[in-house]
Amino acid sequence: MRTHGTPRFAGLRLLAAVMALVTFVLPARHASASDGGQYTMQEIVDAGHTFFGSTTGGLAKVVEKAFEQFGLPNGYILGQEGSGAFIAGLTYGEGQLNTKNAGQHEVFWQGPSLGIDYGGQGSRTMMLVYNLPSVDSLYSRLGGVSGSAYVVAGVGMTVMRNENVLVVPIRTGVGARLGLNVGYLKLTRAPTWNPF
Structure with missing residues (x-):
């Protein structure tokens, strides 16, 4: 042995x-x-269906398009906004930033636009947030070409950027905004009437 x-x-x-x-x-x-602070497509679609309610016919397709182009977001904003334009326009909104690693934070946005654009709109808005290193880095000006939208069944997506932070607003609502408009959104911690 x-x-x-x-x-x-x-x-x-x-x-x-x-x-x-x-x-x-x-x-x-x-x-x-x-689970490194990023949201799956199913989590975003579920949050969108809960938030938008019955107006979500094209939500899943628009979210799928965003995920194909940009990957997994590490935050999202749910809120409401109002805007109007006749050549030049203004947008004001408020909502809540949701993150897995930094919790929930109130956020306000406002911004001008200029271009071939007219109409008014009141809408619920979901914004997917990508490459957000900290909550503080969200509070800035985000520029983009809003007219480069992807629209399906009354749900539209645009793209805005500031340095590495990418924000993809997904909107649905009442009213009509037509045409190409170039502008920016300024995201702030507190409400303000100044869009600049």
Whole structure:
């Protein structure tokens, strides 16, 4: 009888160690990678359906388009806005930023636009937020070409950017805004009437 270990069981111990690694460590790493403060498409669609209610016919398609182009967001804003334009226009809104790692924060936005644009609109708005390193970095001016929208079944998506932070507003609502307008949104911690 041997007392200093059996080589035939060494392979079984190695196999058991590898299986434990695969079973416990790798799934934990995968979960932390997908749960690293980012939202899945299903989480965003569910939040949108709850927020928009019955006007969400094209929401899933617009969200899918955003995910195809930009990936997983690490925040989203749910809010309401009002805007109007005849060549030049203004937009004012308020909502709540939702993040997995920094909680919920109130946010206000306002901004001018200039271009071939007329009409008025009151809408519920969901904004997907990408590459947000901190909540403070959201409060800035975001520029973009609003007329480069993707629209499906009364739900539209535009793209705005400031440095690395990307915000994708998804809107649905009453009224009509037609044409190409170039402007920006200024996101702030408190409401203000000054769009500049």
